[in-house]
Amino acid sequence: MILITGATGTIGREVLQRLPSDRPVRIMARQPERVTGASPAARIVHGDFTDPASLTDALHNVHTAFLVTNPDGGDDTRFLGPARAAGVRHIVKLSAAAVTDPAATDLITRRQRHNEDLLRASGIRWTLLRPRAFMSNTLSWARSIRSGQVVRAPYGSSANACVDPGDVAEVAALALTGRGRDHACGAYTLTGPQALSAAEQTAQLAVLLGLPLRFEELSPQQARTALEARYPTNIASALLESARRQHSGSKAGVDATLPGLLGRPARTFRDWAVDHLDAFRPNSPARG
Structure with a gap:
């Protein structure tokens, strides 16, 4: 089972459109009625990072999760603890390219770095997606x-070497399904x-x-x-x-990672x- 968070956001809704129809998918949203573009076979459930019980329910039988958390909110411990307890084996996290720049010390980037560190220390296999600004x-x-x-x-x-959100979502779908290669412990800077x-x-x-x-x-x-x-x-x-x-x-700076993963130009x-x-x-x- 693949769990998608952030399904009403810029990347999450694009990811939904790129997942194979034969993969079981669960979608967690604070407002399930706002989810659009999901496969008819996908199950949409209510879930909130501030509600541990809802996370426990959403994560039941999940082996891979797409994690999108708001960098102006709390840290990812809220999700990682229940995910580890539920037996989640792989988390694909949406981060940001700025985390690799030592000169980037703004609040949002510091929180992204902190959440990356938490994921790497969690014991769960991880993939980090680090896009530059979205064209959208x-x-x-x-x-x-x-x-x-x-x-x-x-x-x-x-x-700014801005990137198409659809390209980022395509990389996310590859990592979530394991197509092409083993993406565990991959940290991908994604630019246009x-x-x-x-x-x-x-x-x-x-x-x-x-x-x-x-x-x-x-x-x-x-x-x-x-x-x-x-x-x-x-x-x-x-x-x-x-x-x-x-x-x-x-x-x-333009990075060659995205075309290398997708086998086509960004x-x-x-x-x-x-x-x-x-x-x-x-x-x-x-x-x-």
């Missing part, structure tokens, strides 16, 4: 593109094929949409105000620290954008 993060621009044909972000010229800045992404979207989009750079204080409208202050500070580090060039930002253009069109329903 640009969906946060959709509303301002639809309403004013503008993208606003800090450090517009700094580049090219480092792009926010201004360059805006230019690509403008061409694809046929719209005269413009990029407006936010000052650090303007960026903080925007982030604090969406996140707690400590998380907003961590995201700003990460953005400053990107401005130094620390996120521009998808480009243009590939991803073509599939999601409707989200940015002026006549699209409000979202993002």
Whole structure:
């Protein structure tokens, strides 16, 4: 039995679409009614990392689990203890590429490192997925593109080797099913094929949409105000620290791991954008 957590999130819902239909799958969600795209054979159950009893039920007879935990919350001990007690043999964990950078000391990255350490010390076989920023993060621009044909972000010229979430999900599915190789004790840095800045992404979207989009750079204080409208202050500070580090060039490196695992090139930002253009069109329903 494979257990999927985070099934309503960016990667989890993509993983569901890539698991073989002949594998028994259980999906744990705090709000089961929000799970979409699951196989009709998959069983959806309620579960919460803060509710040990729900974890015990969700983990019954599970041998492999996909672990997605919110880095602004508690540590993974809440999941790892019940998983070990249930006899889970392998955990594929979604982490972040920043954990490999000694200069990355923001709160979110420190918590990711700590959770990786907990998993490695748990006695359970592990695989670590360390993606760079998701291309889908640009969906946060959709509303301002639809309403004013503008993208606003800090450090517009700094580049990031962002990755298609679908590619990350495909690697996750390989690791969960053991296809291709034994992925235990693998730590995979996953990037896209090219480092792009926010201004360059805006230019690509403008061409694809046929719209005269413009990029407006936010000052650090303007960026903080925007982030604090969406996140707690400590998380907003961590995201700003990460953005400053990107401005130094620390996120521009392209890694060959993902194409090596998938046997094909990583998808480009243009590939991803073509599939999601409707989200940015002026006549699209409000979202993002």
